[in-house]
Amino acid sequence: MKKILILCAALAVLGAVAIAGSTITIKGSDTLVRLGQRWAEVYMQHNKDVVIQVSGGGSGTGIAALLNGATDVCEASRDMKEKEYKLAAEKGIEPYRVSVALDGIAVYLHETNPVKELTFAQLKGIYTGAITNWTELGGPDARIIVYGRENNSGTYAFFKEHVLDEEDYTEYTQTLPGTAAVVNAVSKDPNGIGYGGIAWATGVKDAAIKKTDDDEAVLPTMESVSNGTYPISRDLYWFFSGNPEGELKKLVNWALSEEGQKVAQEMDYVPLSKEKAAENMVD
């Protein structure tokens, strides 16, 4: 009898610990999954009683999971679509959106290429195959060799959506696995053009980008993405169902803190400006 009592007590203690040590699930964007994992690791080191599980699957998958109540945090590299907001309303969920980091795409040119600036219209022309020669852009008389990413990458989708207005890439786009491969290819190709993460340009030069002819062309840097002047950039979001409270609130505010944003920068994401990060904190 005594043994059973002790056992029961032990179980009760264990159960209490399990309840106190909460589990948080994070799911969604493959662009963000690396950062989410790193954040979780660092956060768990500080808070031993919290368990955070991070998985990818894509922004759409993450949003679906949030709406189904299958995850606490949804990572997304895009805003929710109207359809998804409507679905959320039907389910009685009020999605709470926080921008947690930034992401920018640089356009690479060969170092000898005289072209320095490109507009969105020119980029779209190049990547849809309407512009095929550098003379049309003030460069030498040479065919433009177009490099891009594989069609499963987030960068591919972001560039397609932002710059190509969802039109198809030209069939002459050579697709390469990873930003490093694109940088390498452009560095070896005087007539090449490619795109990928910012702060990657070694052996190639970044093109300054302007949205329209009237705008100022901006080079991609951590600062220009951070302050929103570089045009090919986007927010990376965390979505919650309803206002985050308790441990979730602690987690998101930590991610937005100086320490959390430093982690983001170390992982090659662009941190939010200090003011914006403070503004985004949940109170």
Add this chain to the structure above:
Amino acid sequence: MRELKFKPKSKLREFLGEKFIAVNAMVALIAILLIFVFIFKEALPVFTDPEVQEEASVGKMLFKQEYYEGRDPKFSWQPNSEVPKFSLYPLFLGTIKAALIAMLVAIPLGVGSAIYSSEFAGRRTREIIKPAIEMLAAIPSVVLGFFALMILATFLQDTFGLLFRLNAINAGIALGLAVVPIIFTVAEDAMTSVPRELRDAAIALGANPWQVSITMVLPAAMPGIAAGIVLGFGRAVGETMIVLMASGNAAIVSGSFVESIRTFSATIAAELAEVVFGDTHYTVLFFIGSLLFIFTFIINLAGDMILDRLKHRLQGKTR
């Protein structure tokens, strides 16, 4: 009485031992069967699911499609598009181009070195050449691909002034290097297994070594060489990593060999990892996988049958 060297121990143990080995032998067979069933099951919606067929029926994958009203119909592989396009023709063209170049490289190299090694090389030279060529097969294809991507492509572009650095020729040559050991091994094997009596007879009739090998051994071993070429072609079509790295992966419809290509195998490797489970794109990739599977299966079967027939012929048996 002398003791027997082998004592009948336990019948049961022997029985179990034999069965255990038999099971091991069956595993490969079962694995192939299961892979076959799995891949085809995943590709089946192409034939049965109307939702999938709307975007990718067999007809849509094979023939030109008018994707946008008013624009010319064309072949296009753009699976992640507002209007997904699943034409297999550009991929087929790319696969064939790469395999063709690979064979142009590998047949002379493979067959030539096989003749030299089996007929003309001294024992010492042969002991160096043979393992050296077979070592080519041991080089991981990712290393060959990297070599083609970084060094061969630059060399070809600088030498011939090519517009596209990564193209069918670049990928084909690297692919050819991977195919050489297959052709070499099978062809060399076939030539060395031509019976001594045949050679001796030819020499007795006054033939010199060149005449012996060209007029006697080569024709006798021809089916073996053919089998090597067929098996090599199967490898060239199925090989993935080299083409993924060295071909540029652009699904272009053109007859040019100096433009980039995208092959079936590289398409699967590049796209399958991130595709949404069960949707049209996923199904089409498995359909491509099925095509590759069937193709390499037939190629390998044909190669084996040719070799089998050769063995019978060289042993003087008729079927």
